[in-house]
Amino acid sequence: MEDLVNAVVEMMEDDALALAKKYLQAGTPPLQVVEAYKEALKIIGQRFEKGTYFVPELILAGEMMNTASDVIKPYLSSEEGKGGGKIGKFLLGTVEGDIHDIGKGMAAMLMDINGFEVKDLGVDVPAKRFVEEAAQFQPDIIGLSGLLTLSYDSMKQVVQALKDAGMRDKVKVIIGGGQMDAHACAYVGADAWVIDAVAGIKYALEWVGK
Numbered sequence: 001m002e003d004l005v006n007a008v009v010e011m012m013e014d015d016a017l018a019l020a021k022k023y024l025q026a027g028t029p030p031l032q033v034v035e036a037y038k039e040a041l042k043i044i045g046q047r048f049e050k051g052t053y054f055v056p057e058l059i060l061a062g063e064m065m066n067t068a069s070d071v072i073k074p075y076l077s078s079e080e081g082k083g084g085g086k087i088g089k090f091l092l093g094t095v096e097g098d099i100h101d102i103g104k105g106m107a108a109m110l111m112d113i114n115g116f117e118v119k120d121l122g123v124d125v126p127a128k129r130f131v132e133e134a135a136q137f138q139p140d141i142i143g144l145s146g147l148l149t150l151s152y153d154s155m156k157q158v159v160q161a162l163k164d165a166g167m168r169d170k171v172k173v174i175i176g177g178g179q180m181d182a183h184a185c186a187y188v189g190a191d192a193w194v195i196d197a198v199a200g201i202k203y204a205l206e207w208v209g210k
Contacts, residue, residue, distance in 0.1 A: 001019070001023060001028075001032065001033070001036040003019055004016060004019040004020060004023065004033070004036045004037075004040075005036050005039050005040045005043070007019055008036070008037060008040035008044075008061070008064060009040045009043045009044060009047075011057060011060055011061070011064075013060070013063075013064055013067075016064055016068070017064070017067060017068065017071065020033055020036075020068050020071055020072070021071055024071065024072065024075050030072050030075040030076050031076075031198060033068075033072055034072060034106060034110075034197070034198065037065060037068060037102065037106065038103070038106070038196065038197070040061075041061070041065075041102045041103055041147075041178060042178050044057065044058070044061050044102070045100070045147045045148075045177075045178045045179070048147070048148075049148065055099065058099055058100055058101070058147075059099065059101075061101075061102050062099075062100070062101030062102050062105065062123075063101075064102075065101065065102040065105045065106060066101070066105050069105055069106065069109040072109070073109055073113065076109075076110075076113045086115055086116060086117040087114075087115040087116060087205075087208050087210055088115075088116050088117070088139075088140040088141065088204070088207075088208035089116065089117045089118075089119070089137060089138060089139040089140050089141070090108075090111045090116040090117070090118050090119070090139060090140070090141050090142075090143060090204065091119050091121070091130070091133060091134055091137050091139035091141070091142045091143070092104060092107060092108060092111075092118070092119075092120055092121065092142065092143030092144070092145060093120065093121030093122060093123070093125035093129075093130065093143075093144070093145065094122070094123040094124065094125060094145045094146060094147075095124075095125060095127075095144050095145065095146050095151050095154035095155050095158060096124055096125060096126045096127065096154045096157075097124065097148075097150055097151065097154050098123065098124065098145075098146045098147055098148055098150070098151045098154070099123040099124050100123065100145065100146065100147035100148070100177070101122075101123055103145055103147070103176055103177060103178070103197060104120065104123075104143075104145040104176075105120075106197040107143060107145070107176060107197040107200055108120045110197050110198065110200070110201050111143075111200075111201065111204060114201055114204070114205065115210075116141075116204065119133065119137050119139070121133060127154070127157040127158040127160070127161040128161065130142065130144075130158045130161065130162070131158075131161045131162060131165050131167065134162065134165075134167055134171065135165070135167070139171055140171065140172065140207065140208055141171060141172045141173075141174060141204055141207060141208075142158075142162075142171050142172070142173050142174070143173075143174050143175075143176060143200065144158055144173065144174070144175045144176070144188075144190070145175075145176050145177055146175070146176075146177045146179070146180075147177050147178060147179070148177075148179065149179045149184075151177065151179075152184050152187055152188060155175050155184075155188040155190070156187060156188045156189060158173075159173055159188055159189040159190065160189070172191045172192070172203075172207045173188075173189075173190040173191050174190060174191060174192045174193070174194065174200055174203055174204070175188055175190045175192075175193045175194075176193070176194045176195070176197065176200055177195065178195055180193040180194065180195055181193065191203075
């Protein structure tokens with residue numbers, strides 16, 4: 001779906017949405033459409049780090065993903081979480097210093113589909129707020145999103161703040177974003193890392209015993 005990837009990357013909002021609808025209505029598996037947005041996210045992130053894209057492009061990309069989520073969601077289905085209450089609580093946000101919203105929005109959508117009660121704190125969220133919200137919401141899992149390598153330090157601050165509050169051993173922490181890897185996970189002190197929102201679902205379901 002190179003045409004869809006290009007439309008998202010080039011900020012062609014109407015064209016991207018029309019293409020997403022076309023593929024879904026033609027029977028394309030919805031996770032393939034999600035993959036196209038993921039590929040676009042990767043390219044947008046590279047352009048931002050190179051200085052060819054700036055904050056307005058990130059904001060627009062986030063809005064495009066949120067709109068696409070509303071279109072994709074009805075085509076997704078899951079046996080998890082049906083016929084009963086929620087299977088767990090998932091708290092997530094983009095860490096302080098980063099306003100990237102695309103991957104986070106995708107993760108929130110998929111977690112909801114799979115039966116989690118989701119609380120999305122938005123973007124540029126400081127460590128203190130993560131701890132305050134975790135104390136109130138009592139999540140099973142905390143997801144920290146970040147597009148940039150600069151996000152590593154902010155993520156580490158969240159994990160340290162959870163430790164200081166005596167909450168770290170009560171929650172699983174997963175970090176996500178195009179620049180995440182095993183080294184970043186170890187540095188941050190997280191339980192898992194993903195560059196793919198779908199992979200994050202697998203960890204989450206395992207952690208809550210589903």
